[in-house]
Amino acid sequence: MFRGKIKFVLGLILLAVIAAAGYAFYLYQQGGTEHYKPPEKKAESPLEQALGDMKALSQAVEAYYAKNLQYPDRLEQLKPDFISEIPVEPGAKKAFVYESDTQERYRIAVSDPSRYGLTELFLENGEIVQK
């Protein structure tokens, strides 16, 4: 009976040691230079993705203004300083609608808000309007 208990405890300890060694091996395996890259982006709904992309574009437009004292005429002008690729609208798979007077106002909008279950979805001078 007593010997059985010892065997059980030893078995548990052995299991814990194997698990710890396995975990350490996993951490070591994941640490090669080929893993020197940021974590993968989590999957988002089309609306979340559109909002995230519009926010990133807006920040890039604002940063463009900070550098050039005017807003860009076209979103393409944001490359490569502020954004590597101009995102496309996830719902319609086409470019966001961008308007600007280059001086004081800019607007980023989706082509068809109904694709996201909304009547209005745009961002004007940094403020998101979502109805």
Added chain:
Amino acid sequence: MKMVKSCKNKALGALLCFLVIAAVLICPCALSAKAPELAAKALEDEISKALGKAIACKKMEVLVRLSKDKPGEIRILAVRMEGTALGKMAADYVTVIYEKPVIDIDQLQKAKKFKILSSAKTRVSILISARSVEAYITSRAKQLQIKNYRASIRFSPPYAECLFNVPASAVSPKILKILDKFVKGNRLEGYAAVRLTAGANTLSAAPAKVIVNHFVIPDAILKELQRMVNPSDRIPVLSPFQYSINKVAVQNNYIFMTN
């Protein structure tokens, strides 16, 4: 004959009178059309001179847009500074934009001091490149007499990434204690991807992925590290401006901070 002459004189007089009236009416219109432009340029020069004395930077541009409806009202005042010393770091661009600002003109003209009495809205933007961050790290390492180290920065929005190879002696003992299982030998070599947050002129870093000496650092340790190192930096306020940086975004070539 006399009658004809007097008629001619009258016609000439009327014509002259008309020309004088027209000149009196037209000239002020032409002057007032040019006046805002001239006033804006003069103001830009005055502000540029005053700020040039207060702020050290490589290049400064001041832009004044006057209101078309209300004479004397400034619609937009924008100041862009290139290569500005922001504490120990050099900011590539610092841009301050005031909407409907009221400037203390007396102070500006007499004491050559820039002072904003009020404004409808103020936007402050700071752009810092990876090269400027690396230069800052180099100067800090020199200051702390750290030798034989390597650190390179790159931006992968929304993450800032750092590849490092530093002697263990350069790392604070508290951090070393947390990482002791992963420190073999006397060096820390690896990779870090961090997300940045800002609030009340402080910058914080949230490590999303850290690899030290071939080991991925587990999330529990990352949370502990995050608690220990934050806030990681203070964002200095450029006098005479007043602002509080509360937002930060990592972009392709810059860290972009705004109020």
